[in-house]
Amino acid sequence: MERTNRDLGSLDAGITLQLNNAHAKETSELDLAHLNTILSMACYARGVDQGKTAFLIALDHTAPYQNPNFAWFKRAYQSFVYIDRVIVAESARGHGIARLLYEDLFAAAPRAGIHRIVCEVNLEPPNPASDAFHLAMGFEKVGQAVLYNGAKTVNYFAKNLG
Incomplete structure (x- = not known):
């Protein structure tokens, strides 16, 4: 399986959007304009x-x-550095791809002078695989919030890098 990651840009947005929206329950559904806006802000x-x-x-x-x-x-x-979304296709799970992306981010952030990585994981609707992954990657729970009039509850996680 190909494990090379590379920078994404607006030319990749249509492909990325398909994977994102197939997993909207875990992240959130986007349209192409919103994804391009997020990509333009991304570090x-x-x-x-x-x-x-x-x-x-x-x-x-x-x-x-x-x-x-x-x-x-x-x-x-x-x-x-805030992880807005990370998704691995069902067919590619269990091959270390998420770990590869996270480790690459963990190396890039300190080069930019940032030593804390943060993210949220759904508690409701539940996402136990993501909870387990983030804890295994060294994240610690630092908070919780109820959002969208109770439709979603999230746990906040942070990892300090060296």
């Missing part, structure tokens, strides 16, 4: 097979991102 956007097999998109604390989870981290920390 890190990498994927496997142009985002068809897997991708990770992250924004640093300076991004003008309007999102309740990002806003929570802005209130909690001065400096961070």
Whole structure:
């Protein structure tokens, strides 16, 4: 299986969008314009097979991102890289691709002077595989929020890098 990740750009957005929307329950559904906006703000956007097999998109604390989870981290920390979404296609799970993307991000963030990675994981609707993955990658739970009039509950996680 191909495990090379590369930067994603607007030319990859249509392919990435298909994988994103197939997993909207775990992340959120996007349209092409919104995905391109997120990609334009990203400090890190990498994927496997142009985002068809897997991708990770992250924004640093300076991004003008309007999102309740990002806003929570802005209130909690001065400096961070926020993982907005990471998805691995069902057919590619269990091959270490998410770990590869995370380790690449963990190496890139300190080069940019940022030593904290943050993210949220759904508690409701539940996403136990993501909880287990983030704990195994060294993240710690740092908070929780109920969003969208109770439709979603998330746990907030952070990992300090060296």
